[in-house]
Amino acid sequence: MKIAFFSTKPYDRRFFDLANAVAGHEITYFETRLTRQTLKLAEGHECACVFVNDQVDASVLIALAAQGTRLIALRCAGFNNVDINSARELGVTVVRVPAYSPYAVAEHTVGLMLALNRRIYWAHSRVREGNFSLDGLLGFDMRARTAGIVGTGKIGECVIRILHGFGCRIIAYDKHRNPACEALGVEYVGLDDLFAQSDIISLHCPLFKETHHLVNMESIAKMRRGVMIINTSRGALIDTRAAIEGLKSGKIGYLGIDVYEEEEALFFEDKTFEILTDDVFARLTTFPNVVITGHQAYFTQEAVARIAQTTLENITAYESGAELVNAVKAD
Ligand code: NAD
Numbered sequence: 001m002k003i004a005f006f007s008t009k010p011y012d013r014r015f016f017d018l019a020n021a022v023a024g025h026e027i028t029y030f031e032t033r034l035t036r037q038t039l040k041l042a043e044g045h046e047c048a049c050v051f052v053n054d055q056v057d058a059s060v061l062i063a064l065a066a067q068g069t070r071l072i073a074l075r076c077a078g079f080n081n082v083d084i085n086s087a088r089e090l091g092v093t094v095v096r097v098p099a100y101s102p103y104a105v106a107e108h109t110v111g112l113m114l115a116l117n118r119r120i121y122w123a124h125s126r127v128r129e130g131n132f133s134l135d136g137l138l139g140f141d142m143r144a145r146t147a148g149i150v151g152t153g154k155i156g157e158c159v160i161r162i163l164h165g166f167g168c169r170i171i172a173y174d175k176h177r178n179p180a181c182e183a184l185g186v187e188y189v190g191l192d193d194l195f196a197q198s199d200i201i202s203l204h205c206p207l208f209k210e211t212h213h214l215v216n217m218e219s220i221a222k223m224r225r226g227v228m229i230i231n232t233s234r235g236a237l238i239d240t241r242a243a244i245e246g247l248k249s250g251k252i253g254y255l256g257i258d259v260y261e262e263e264e265a266l267f268f269e270d271k272t273f274e275i276l277t278d279d280v281f282a283r284l285t286t287f288p289n290v291v292i293t294g295h296q297a298y299f300t301q302e303a304v305a306r307i308a309q310t311t312l313e314n315i316t317a318y319e320s321g322a323e324l325v326n327a328v329k330a331d
Contacts, residue, residue: 001319003027003073004045006034006054009268012075015308023312033264039063047071047315052078052295053264058086065090071318075311076298078234079328080207088330095314095326099154101303106158108297109202109232112256115291116228117142122288136288140199143167148198150214151205151233152178152186159202160186171197174205195222200230207234215239220246226253232297235261240280247287255290258297267294 005016008029020027028045032038034054042048048069050056056072061083064072072082074096087094115121118139126133147163149156149172160170160181170186173194182188191214194201201223205211215229215238223229229252231238240261246252260266262278276282284290298307314326 001025001047001071001315002045003047003049003315004042004069005029005049006032006038006041007051007268011304012308015304016312019305019308019312023316025312025315034060036060036063039067042069043067045069047073047318049073049075049311049315050081052076052081053267054081055264056082056087058083061086061090061092065092071095071315073311073315074328075307078206080234080236082328084328084330093318093324094328095311095318095324096328097307097310097314098326100298100306100310101300102154102158104300104303105155105232105297106162108258108293109155109159109204109230110162112230112232112258112291112293113142113200113202113228116254116256116289121291144169145199146171146197147200147202148172148189148194149186150174150191150194150201150203152181153204155232156202156204157181159204160184168200191219192222195219196224198227199224200228202230203233203237205233205237207236212236213239213242215243217242217245220251223251225251227251228254228256230256232258235259235263240284244280244283247290253289255284255287256292257290258293259295260284260292263295 003025005027008031013029030041034048034050036059039060042064046069048064050072070092072092072094077096077098079096082094084094119137123137143166145168147168147170149160149170152172152174157178157180163170164184171189171194172181172186173189173191177188220242243252243255247255260281317324
């Protein structure tokens with residue numbers, strides 16, 4: 001099948017070319033994101049392969065469908081950037097990679113917790129400058145601390161397994177209980193109780209209307225003073241402006257994020273020599289107790305290889321009329 005591949009990076013090509021040696025599709029790689037302005041590039045391609053920050057809203061889908069695109073192949077798990085209902089109305093199929101390595105994201109999540117707790121990023125710079133003082137580096141034992149996990153699906157469960165190894169007390173909130181987590185002793189509580197009891201809050205639910213700005217002024221007010229908040233899920237789960245107020249007041253003691261609500265304009269590109277125009281993001285970078293990574297939690301060799309393989313298998317299944325096990329269904 002002819003595939004228009006958007007937001008291509010050198011590492012995408014490396015892993016997809018390798019997987020495509022078996023799958024045998026005709027891939028045209030474009031570095032640009034899919035947007036209203038760039039969708040013309042997909043003309044004549046039955047499939048558009050997209051990533052987390054490609055724009056696949058109703059207007060883009062209408063234009064793509066008119067150009068002959070019948071399949072949107074997401075090479076990620078989240079699908080909040082695709083208007084699924086419009087796709088269904090247009091007869092455009094959407095497939096995704098629901099699981100590639102929950103371990104990758106979970107391990108990065110815990111990496112953020114440890115980096116913040118023990119100020120590893122500071123310590124590293126200090127030692128390189130010959131400053132071996134420990135002032136300001138005092139951390140806390142993870143053991144016996146209460147970790148509140150919002151969303152106990154594949155990634156949330158992996159985070160729980162790691163934190164269980166640390167000896168944390170783990171509470172969780174999800175619409176559906178995960179028996180494997182309960183077997184580890186996780187206690188399911190209401191969201192307000194989770195906010196009130198947690199020393200560390202880690203977000204692992206998808207971004208939906210109901211979870212948009214789950215962390216906001218009101219929920220922050222319910223949290224413990226000095227709470228650590230970690231978000232490796234989707235940026236808009238946190239109202240960033242509210243988080244900044246929480247950081248300024250000291251209510252939030254640590255913030256670790258791999259995702260940001262306006263990340264489309266920033267992430268995945270080298271902006272070293274550009275002026276940062278996003279003042280909210282700029283403010284975030286000034287806090288000594290904030291660590292930001294640029295949507296790299298998924299980025300391990302195992303995960304990227306699996307993403308390439310599953311994405312191409314999804315496309316092959318569509319082409320051959322086989323059952324689409326990874327189709328994204330409309331509401
Ligand atoms: P999953 O579908 O296995 O688990 C999601 C869980 O969230 C489910 O248990 C679901 O019941 C729960 N949930 C749904 N609505 C909820 C709500 N309103 N409140 C609380 N819980 C709710 O998904 P996953 O593989 O664990 O991925 C979780 C999220 O991680 C994805 O949606 C994606 O946005 C994000 N993600 C980020 C990266 C990264 O690189 N940073 C990589 C992969 C996935």
